[in-house]
Amino acid sequence: MINNDTVFALSTPVGGAIAIMRISGPDARRALETVFTGRIEPRRISYGSVTDPDGSKIDSCCAVFFEAPASYTGEDMAEIYCHGSRAVAVRLTERLMSVGFLRPAEAGEFTKRAYLSGKMDLAQAEAVMDLIYARAERSRKAALGQLEGRLSAVISDLYSRAKIALAELANYLEDDTDEVSLDAPALKNRIEELGSGIRSLAANGMRSRILRDGARVAIIGSPNVGKSSLLNALLLRERAIVTPVPGTTRDTLEEDLAIDGIPVVLVDTAGICETPDTVESMGVARSRREAEDADLVLWLADGTRELSDGDREILGSLSGKRTVAVITKADLDSVFFPDDNGTFCSFPAVRTSAVTGEGLTALKKLVADNLLPGGTDGAEDLITNSRHISALEGAADSLSDAADALTAGNFDGAFFSLHEAMESLASILGKDDPTEDLVDSIFADFCMGK
Amino acid sequence: MPDFDEQFDIAVIGAGHAGCEAALASARMGLSTLVLCMDLDSVALMACNPSIGGTSKGHLVREVDALGGEMGLAADDCLIQMRMLNTGKGPAVHSLRAQEDKRRYHERMKKTLELNEKITLRQDECTRILVDSGRVSGIETALGAKYACRAVVICSGVYLNSRTHTGEFNRFGGPSGLSNSTRLSGSLTELGFVLRRFKTGTPPRVAGRSLDYSRMQPQFGDVPIPHFSFMTDGIERDQAPCHLTYTNEKTHRIIKENLDRSPMYAGAIHATGTRYCPSIEDKIVRFEGRDRHQLFIEPEGLSTDEMYVQGLSTSLPRDVQDAMLRTIEGMENCRVMRYGYAIEYDCIDPTELKAGLGSKRIPGLYFAGQINGSSGYEEAAAQGIYAGINAALYVKGEEPFILGRNEAYIGVLCDDLTVKGTNEPYRMMTCRAEFRMLLRQDNADLRLTEKAMRTGLISPARFDHLMRKKELIASARTALDRSVPADERLNALLESRGSSPVRGSVKLEALLKRQGISYTDLAGLFDLPDVGAEALEEVEVDALYGGYIKRQDDEIQKLRRLDGEKIPENIDFFAITNLRTEAKQKLSAIRPGSLGEASRISGVSPADVAVLSVYLKSREADTDGRNE
Missing domain, CATH: 3.50.50.60 (FAD/NAD(P)-binding domain)
Structure with missing residues (x-):
């Protein structure tokens, strides 16, 4: 296979002091230029930062560019050396994904590319094939392990529901005798129902991911509401398990801790430049970005003063985000409290004091409950493979496209999207010919015309 | 010789x-x-x-x-x-x-x-x-x-x-x-x-004069008459109707009572039949819940009175065919000319x-x-x-x-x-x-x-016809590739089609992408060339489906790339140690001509295709090396 695409992968284990991100392929230079601020000159190490599209810094790092064929893979290649925390690795990965012309490398792919571009001698061909074979075996075994029992049953059920919906539509489209009619609204309802089922399964997958990789919890709020105090208070009480991650304390402060058994990366948005003119808008922008990345947001409101316009703006940016409202400074006179049902601005809420420690236990319980409703025990590893999670999310997106197309009377479009959904689900089950299944289903369930 | x-x-x-x-x-x-x-x-x-x-x-x-x-x-x-x-x-x-x-x-x-x-x-x-x-x-x-x-x-x-x-x-x-x-x-x-x-x-084929069409639903052809060939210039002639009628409970009962006399069900035929165009006896057995099936009476030609009974394929005995046909509305006095049959x-x-x-x-x-x-x-x-x-x-x-x-x-x-x-x-x-x-x-x-x-099968006339069509399509696309000011007439049109109004200016192309807005609609308001029905259809469908088709671009590229990688005819798949046994067997049995074909064989996984690809590359390099 000729490599005209460009791939990237983290080439070191997460959690070390330094992590190396490798990019290989014809667009490696363009990728580096897009995300890295430093000067790029082949084979010269350069210092700079990796930034988001809006220019805000993700991490300070070094990078080097190798021009083809003088690189490990024989292709254009870039390496970025950044700080080794999981948080940085995750954000760098997301950033590279977001440029639009890169894809994550498969295991062993750099070696395979090296071989294919003639960087290795023939004796190594066998070794490369061993590698691919071993990988396939491993993922097959992993897939089997994962797909045993309930998960397999659940995905198979979703697959066959998508297949039957598609067969019904296909049969209507294929029929040219006007014998078959289509109840489009009913079909649309079924598609939507299926889509929401798949979405909740993907959410379940996220839950497993949180248990395995940790959750990102962002502390967000206007200046001087007590963000850093809360962070410190939480850390103090968990001192024994605090592991400060070096290299991340730049714009944001990140700390690893465990809350009720859930690994959590706590992100404090303290340290943002608070010039009087721009403070509110920058606070909102920052909140928005942190909120987007986070699995859970702790929104802090100062209990001793009424909500400011800035508070309200931040609040607006949190709509649709899993959020816990924290009313701070409970040791002082408060001007507002959580509602009787324990919520504030429709978010579950708690009053805390960083000084007395009041409410901290309740807060941790709220955090745990909201990250993993039902607790850690019930969190069965139904889906943990991120490929499966994204296949499920893809299927759910396709299903909602299909529902929209049906509403618009665009049956060809509905078929297209429904077929996409079916293929996504088939990929989890390792089925290589969903079309054959579809044809079987049409013949089995419908009486074809002329 | x-x-x-x-x-x-x-x-x-x-x-x-x-x-x-x-x-x-x-x-x-x-x-x-x-x-x-x-x-x-x-x-x-x-x-x-x-x-x-x-x-x-x-x-x-x-x-x-x-x-x-x-x-x-x-x-x-x-x-x-x-x-x-x-x-x-x-x-x-x-x-x-x-x-x-x-x-x-x-x-x-x-x-x-x-x-x-x-x-x-x-x-x-x-x-x-x-x-x-x-x-x-x-x-x-x-x-x-x-x-x-x-x-x-x-x-x-x-x-x-x-x-x-x-x-x-x-x-x-x-x-x-x-x-x-x-x-x-x-x-x-x-x-x-x-x-x-x-x-x-x-x-079976039946005599047209033995049928009562007044109890069936006629189905007429389209006017103007569409045509298959891109080279046909328009067809003018009288068209003959088909007629629609249905089987019913009585028909189904007769079939069920005589299933044991069907060669398929009696076991006389040991061949694989079709699932998509089943015999009427298959339909009755497999779709028991259906109380009727559609039948079309279609003329076999204009110089004959024989009528084809579409939807009633059968190998039941002659007397059963007669009996079931006569239960059908409009066919009560039907006279069979040729009986239906199965063929293996x-x-x-x-x-x-x-x-x-x-x-x-x-x-x-x-x-x-x-x-x-x-x-x-x-x-x-x-x-x-x-x-x-x-x-x-x-x-x-x-x-x-x-x-x-x-x-x-x-x-x-x-x-x-x-x-x-x-x-x-x-x-x-x-x-x-x-x-x-x-x-x-x-x-x-x-x-x-x-x-x-x-x-060499394309005549100059056919080629010219295609070139004309392509020119017309191009001229329509050029004309659509411009912005027009949003005025009242345009917004009135959009509104009448249930489409949201526009402000400022808008690309004509973008308007055509909207559901319910046709080229002809836009030609009524703006200066657009008259390109004829064929080119018009291309431009309109492309506007609607362009997005979907583009989404498949990557897949098409991948398909082309894999189909382009040929597998030599003399290759020994069993010699490739890292292929799974199932893949070796399937590949040896089918002997695909390209990696693309290999990837479409059921039982050959993407990993097998990757292994095969590396093997082919190494073989190629090996051959090159020897030639040097």
Whole structure:
């Protein structure tokens, strides 16, 4: 296979002091230029930062560019050396994904590319094939392990529901005798129902991911509401398990801790430049970005003063985000409290004091409950493979496209999207010919015309 | 060659829908072509329904036409009714279907063969394929003739060792009382082909004057009359109606009570039937909940009173056929002229064939139509022209003409047959085509005609027609590629179509993408060229489906890349240690011609394809190294 695409992968284990991100392929230079601020000159190490599209810094790092064929893979290649925390690795990965012309490398792919571009001698061909074979075996075994029992049953059920919906539509489209009619609204309802089922399964997958990789919890709020105090208070009480991650304390402060058994990366948005003119808008922008990345947001409101316009703006940016409202400074006179049902601005809420420690236990319980409703025990590893999670999310997106197309009377479009959904689900089950299944289903369930 | 009576470039065995296209393609490509047919009165015989086209089948006819084939032109000439189907469902399934005058169709096609100087049309039966040094060298016939040829296209339809069944009665013979071919099967077995047994069936034909049409629902053709061929200039003629009626509980009861007399259910037939065009007895058994099934009464032609009862294919005994027909509304006094029957016949496993329908083992031997396990006139014609072209290219020593799954239904059809194989008579369906929004009947010429230029089948007139169409499309696109100010008239139009109004200025192109806004609508308000219906359709469908089609670009690139990586014919898959055993077996059995084909074989995983790819690369490098 000729490599005209460009791939990237983290080439070191997460959690070390330094992590190396490798990019290989014809667009490696363009990728580096897009995300890295430093000067790029082949084979010269350069210092700079990796930034988001809006220019805000993700991490300070070094990078080097190798021009083809003088690189490990024989292709254009870039390496970025950044700080080794999981948080940085995750954000760098997301950033590279977001440029639009890169894809994550498969295991062993750099070696395979090296071989294919003639960087290795023939004796190594066998070794490369061993590698691919071993990988396939491993993922097959992993897939089997994962797909045993309930998960397999659940995905198979979703697959066959998508297949039957598609067969019904296909049969209507294929029929040219006007014998078959289509109840489009009913079909649309079924598609939507299926889509929401798949979405909740993907959410379940996220839950497993949180248990395995940790959750990102962002502390967000206007200046001087007590963000850093809360962070410190939480850390103090968990001192024994605090592991400060070096290299991340730049714009944001990140700390690893465990809350009720859930690994959590706590992100404090303290340290943002608070010039009087721009403070509110920058606070909102920052909140928005942190909120987007986070699995859970702790929104802090100062209990001793009424909500400011800035508070309200931040609040607006949190709509649709899993959020816990924290009313701070409970040791002082408060001007507002959580509602009787324990919520504030429709978010579950708690009053805390960083000084007395009041409410901290309740807060941790709220955090745990909201990250993993039902607790850690019930969190069965139904889906943990991120490929499966994204296949499920893809299927759910396709299903909602299909529902929209049906509403618009665009049956060809509905078929297209429904077929996409079916293929996504088939990929989890390792089925290589969903079309054959579809044809079987049409013949089995419908009486074809002329 | 003193041994041979006569010498040809190519021999086509059989002159049904596949054979006629194969012969015409070969002859039009300049090769002397012998066509053998067991009964010249059955050339291009429509042995089953008197219609051509339908969903996906109509697509195939348009593609055959776009490649310079005959079926579309002949069908346009002999149609007695034409309809554009599925107009309410979306352009990907818009399909033409024509009711044909069977006798005229046969005469029209036979005469086309007769008039071609390169074709020798002869009544005889091919009994043996001659192979010399591993390649096709000629054929032998029942009358004792020996003809030399460099390629043979076998289009034997349902005639190989066929047997027909009507109830307890069965007869060793071909369809409709015709003879079957009894010796060619043996020759194929001798050449190493494993033969299989497939089955199909046909409904009774009844006397039109015995029917009460006033109790049925007439179905008329479209006016103006649409046409299959891109070269047909418009058709004006009176059209004949079909009539719709239904089976009912009484019909179903009679069938159920007599199932034990059906040869299929009684076990007299041991062949695989179709699931998509089941006999009425199959429908009753499999879809028990349905209280009625649609039937169409279709004229067999204008010079006969015989009517085809579409939807009532059956092999039940004569008396049961009479009884069930008389339960049907409007058919109470119906008189049968020909009884329905099932027919079983020999066919090969199409995975024996390369993408271009030539044998993987015997160069020069090509197969098309039902012998490959397909069904349908259109599927046959499509394979016929494809096999004819490739046999001719083989004789000329040129590269095969291969259509990808992203280029044509013909590509999907032949890829499915040769890579995946089939366990039942294969029918084309739009849902089998993963790029179905691209493979529409309206753009068959845009997809295929230029690509087919190298075959020599594209006449200058056809090419000019295509160029004109492309110019018109381009002029419409240019005109649409401009912004217009949003005024009241435009917003009034948008509102009347349930579309949201615009402010400032807007691209005409963007407006056309909206549901319910047509080119003609916009032409009413802005200066747009009149480009004619054909070009207009392209521009409008492209506006609506462009986004979907673009989303498949990556997939198409990947398909092209994999299909472009050829696998050498002499490769030993068992020598590739890292392939899984299942993959080794599947690959060895099917012997795919490219990585793309390999990837579509069920049981061959993406990892196997990757291993294979690395192996091929290392082999290549190895060979290069030795050459240095």
